[in-house]
Amino acid sequence: MKKLLSLAACAALFTALLSGCGSQQKQTLNILTWDGYIPSNVISEYGADNNVNINISNFTTNEEMLTKLQSSEASQYDLVIGSDYIVDIARKQNLLAEIDKTKMNNFNNIGKEFLNQYYDPESKYAVPYSAGTPLIVYDPSKVDTDIKGYADLWNPSLADKLVIMDDARNVIGITLKTMGKSLNETDPAVLQQASEKLNALRPNIRLLDYNNPQEAMLSGEAAVGYMFTSQVAAVLSERPDFKVVYPWEGMGFGIDNWFVPAKATNKDAAFDFLNYMYEPERFAYIAEQIQYLCVNNASEKYLSDAYKNNTALHIPSEVLGDTEFIEDIGTDAAAVYDEIWTKFKQQ
Amino acid sequence: MNKKLHISDAYLILVLLLMYLPIFVVIVYSFNGSKLSTVWGGFSFQWYRNLIHNSQLMQCLKNSLILAFLSCSVSAVVGTIGAVGITRIRWRTRGFLESVCIIPIMIPEIxxxxxxxxxxxxxxxxxxxxxxxxxxxxxxxxxxxxxVKARLAGMDSSLEDAALDLGAPPVRVFLDITLPLITPAVLSGTLLAFAMSLDDVVISFFVTGPNTNTLPVKIFSQMKTGVTPEINALCTLMLAATFLIVILSRLISKKFK
Structure with a gap:
């Protein structure tokens, strides 16, 4: 009898849950993003001003997000963020809706250097949000040589002083750059040479860290670092005396973009929220909060001095002109990269 | 003899250190005034204050707790019925059925x-x-x-037989004899399941919807921008709650004995 009662109670809970989902009067906007990628007060203020109920859900990797998008019920999301290469895949699979620029006036403020990239040649589907380029940062008091580019990382005086990101494509990529090749090289012979060159870097490496290399720099464990934009920015905001290098061989580039899934049910709300985020003053605030390059030209005058003086975040556009994206190179070449990386790590 | 004891003591201390030192570090850093985990910025309750005012994080915690509570309640009933049922059958398929029932935790989560x-x-x-x-x-x-199945295996079946022999209907036997005997197992199984549900990321991500973000999914997603010290504060609070539950369950099981 007790069991029957508890079963009945469970059934009642279920129905209560189900009915709870269907009875919302407010407009709803469902966003799928990395945690912390939109400052929380921007979300709450928009929700309160426009009587919109914003639901945020999170994902960890681009690939997870794509899987979710491909499942037939993905129409539940109205606005999604993703990195450049994943936007390319999603666009080719017709998963994206065109951005209605008549509903997003602030699209015009976005800098030309961030638009019309390979993943969206006519900038029809993706709205660039955060851009970054991995950089070299070093502590001049602990380094004798003048570092100008990637090639200087091989300098024997830097033995056991480097922290670099634990990422095959980026690190093999900069090795290729020192050889005058592309980040997206697929020729096996060239990759073999790169593998040998990369192995010679091993004595200089103190540690490999993908998520928190900035901590090794700040604690003094490493004197030279190669890491992502926001990490370099974090190092510089603590230690302004550290130097940033824009490698002369050319820099890698990455842009995370907003897009609206083709099956989204509330596209207009998504465009309206995008327009709201890209208001010049608000976008300056967002760029400072998330610590990436500001893609909104109209925001320039609202940026704080601390942001403008941070050389990892405020990069001259003539330097940015030379950037190259890490693109999808197909599974065969990717396997070669993996193999090179494994060999390098096992040394 | 004496030396032997020393080695075993050292072993115990080593294992306990390995298990609890990282947890201790998280607790200490939840009171760190600095945002960086390598720099000590003085003692502060700042992250606890932020935590309370972080409505998104609190909502996720609420979702996770509701989810763990509901799924544990349902599975406690289903799991107990299943275990009691399976010990009563004498078919040849029993071994096969048992394996089928525990396969869900052997399949990789992804x-x-x-x-x-x-x-x-x-x-x-x-x-x-x-x-x-x-x-x-x-x-x-x-x-x-x-x-529950392990508990039932160690139970003296003559207790049930005696009750039946004295004329109690099977339902009464289950409620008055079997259930009280297996209650500690049901409780500890449920606690274990609760913990498993509360920390699941992979399965949760795939089956969650737009308005039910769970706590582990949110924390994992912070890898992109860096995990905030608020999470240390939250971990500390959850650890305190966990210790409390464990102590309570110890007290309860003592009472049962």
Whole structure:
């Protein structure tokens, strides 16, 4: 009898849950993003001003997000963020809706250097949000040589002083750059040479860290670092005396973009929220909060001095002109990269 | 003799250190005034204050607790019935059935997650709390099932036989004899399942909907921008709650004995 009662109670809970989902009067906007990628007060203020109920859900990797998008019920999301290469895949699979620029006036403020990239040649589907380029940062008091580019990382005086990101494509990529090749090289012979060159870097490496290399720099464990934009920015905001290098061989580039899934049910709300985020003053605030390059030209005058003086975040556009994206190179070449990386790590 | 004792003491201390030192570090850093985890910026309750005012984080915590509570309640009932039922059957298929019942926790999570995603999409179900509860119940049942089954195996079956012999109907025997005897196993199985449900990331991500973000999914997603010290504060509070629950369950099980 007790069991029957508890079963009945469970059934009642279920129905209560189900009915709870269907009875919302407010407009709803469902966003799928990395945690912390939109400052929380921007979300709450928009929700309160426009009587919109914003639901945020999170994902960890681009690939997870794509899987979710491909499942037939993905129409539940109205606005999604993703990195450049994943936007390319999603666009080719017709998963994206065109951005209605008549509903997003602030699209015009976005800098030309961030638009019309390979993943969206006519900038029809993706709205660039955060851009970054991995950089070299070093502590001049602990380094004798003048570092100008990637090639200087091989300098024997830097033995056991480097922290670099634990990422095959980026690190093999900069090795290729020192050889005058592309980040997206697929020729096996060239990759073999790169593998040998990369192995010679091993004595200089103190540690490999993908998520928190900035901590090794700040604690003094490493004197030279190669890491992502926001990490370099974090190092510089603590230690302004550290130097940033824009490698002369050319820099890698990455842009995370907003897009609206083709099956989204509330596209207009998504465009309206995008327009709201890209208001010049608000976008300056967002760029400072998330610590990436500001893609909104109209925001320039609202940026704080601390942001403008941070050389990892405020990069001259003539330097940015030379950037190259890490693109999808197909599974065969990717396997070669993996193999090179494994060999390098096992040394 | 004396030396032997020393080695075993050192061993115990080493293992306990390994288990609890990282946890201790998290607790200490939850009171760190600095945002960086390598720099000590003085003692502060700042992250606890931020935590309370972080409505998104609190909402996720609430979702996770509701989810763990619902899936554990359902699987406690299902798992107990299953364990009691399976010890009563004498078919040849029994061994096979037992294996089938515990397979959900042997399958890699990522596969289970994909399977649920495909299954719920196929049925055209709306992703949200209901799909989460169904998926979590599926992997919570085996924990309770195994605990209760082990307890039943060690139970003297003549107790039940005696009650039946004295004329008690089977339902009465179950409620008055069997259930009180297996209650500690049901409780510990449920606690284990609760913990499993509360820290699941992979399956949760695939079956969650737009308005049921869970805490582990949110924390994992912070890898992109860096985990905030608020999480240290939250971990400390959850650890305190966990210790409290463990102490309570010890007290309860003592009472039962």
């Amino acid at each position: 596969i289970l997650g994909m399977v649920f995603l495909a299954f719920f999409s196929f049925l055209g179900m709306k992703f949200g709390m209901l799909t989460l509860v169904i998926a979590h119940t599926a992997f919570c049942i085996p924990y309770i099932f195994m605990m």
